[in-house]
Amino acid sequence: MARPRLSEGTRRRLLEASAEAFLRQGYHGTGLKDLLDSVEIPKGSFYNYYPSKEALGVATIEHTQRCTAETLAGALDGAPDPVTGLRTFFEIQIEGFEQTRFAGGCLLANLAGELDESEACRSALATAFVSWRDGVRDAIAEAQLLHLVRDDEDPADLADMLIESWEGAVIRMKVDQSVEPLRKCLHRILDGYFRP
Structure with missing residues (x-):
């Protein structure tokens, strides 16, 4: 029996819709x-695309990881230095939160709090967070070489x-319905603790 043709456009629409739904309603609420x-x-x-909702959850986490990595790479590539x-x-994340009126927050963090019983999802989340951390780590290491970030701490x-x-x-x-905590966080760390 021939396997059905799968559309990458359909797969992408499904992943984007699941990311939005999981963010707004939670995994279990979707x-x-x-x-x-x-x-x-x-x-x-x-x-034909995924054998289960759990497999869709893993694929959605991986999709989110790729999108985060692409956004980070684009921000770093277009900047005069790694700190900028x-x-x-x-700031791109902040704009997204403002556009959605603070709905949802961070999909990866939300799912981490909800999917601790799924080893497949937990493993995908761990990989996603390490990938994000490693991208930020590499930018910090480069900034340390340029003497833009303190070098007495491991990147x-x-x-x-x-x-x-x-x-x-x-x-x-999410609690305050304001991006001010995010701006304070960036200021305290990038303009404060990270300074050489």
Whole structure:
């Protein structure tokens, strides 16, 4: 029996819709039927793409990881220096939060709090966070060579500090319905603790 032809455009629409739905409603709050109806994919066709909702969850995490890596690389490539590039990356995130009126927050962090019973999703989330951390770490290491960031700390430790502080600020943003905690986070770290 021949395998059905799979459309990469359909797969991408499904991943984007699932990322949005998981962000707004949570993984468990998102019904597969409603999700598939929103992108006009019959349930039977869904299983040609993913064997389960959990597999879709893993693919959505991986998709989010790729999008984050592309955004970070674009911000760094277009910047005069790595610190400006990091600031640009986080400012892009802030703009996204403002456009959605603070709905959802960070998909990876939200899913991490919701999917601890799924080893496949937990592993995908761990990989996604390490990928993000490594991109930030590499920018910090380059900034250290340029004497733009203190060099008495390991760049991976500084990257962890920045991301973990950012994620805490995202929670505060959701509570306060304001991006001010995010701006304070960037100022305290990039303009304060990271300074040589």
